[in-house]
Amino acid sequence: MLSTRSAMLILREAFYGTTRFDDFAARVGVTDAVAAARLRELVEEGLLEREPYQEPGQRTRHRYKLTAKGAELFPALVALMQWGDRWLNDGGWVELRHHDCGAAVGVEVRCAAGHDVQPSDLDLTVKKRRTPA
DSSP states (O other): OOOSHHHHHHHHHHHTTOOBHHHHHHHHTOOHHHHHHHHHHHHHTTSEEEEEEOOTTSOOEEEEEEOHHHHTTHHHHHHHHHHHHHHSOOSOOOOOBOTTTOOBOOOOOBOTTSOBOOGGGOOOOOOOOOOOO
């Protein structure tokens, strides 16, 4: 599903608000063929959905929007960005900031009571699998 770098970058751009095919290809820096293949895969996996639109005097095109399933990947993507900034930093990175207050955005693991949780703090339990909504 997200096994290629280009798929991850296209998904990242969708989080940033990109919706049009040409913009995905340009912002990710891939060929049209690669963009088409990755977008098709992301739609097939249910992370993006295609929606037709038409500019006046133009042919019908499709824009791509995140589904609920795709939107729920946001914390995982931010966590991967944080990890990459720390361990794979090549001299530059993107910093996410909350536009309302300007504070840096990051992912933390907390329990429902609000405590910071480390891997050594976990107890694993087995739950019955439920079908996705």
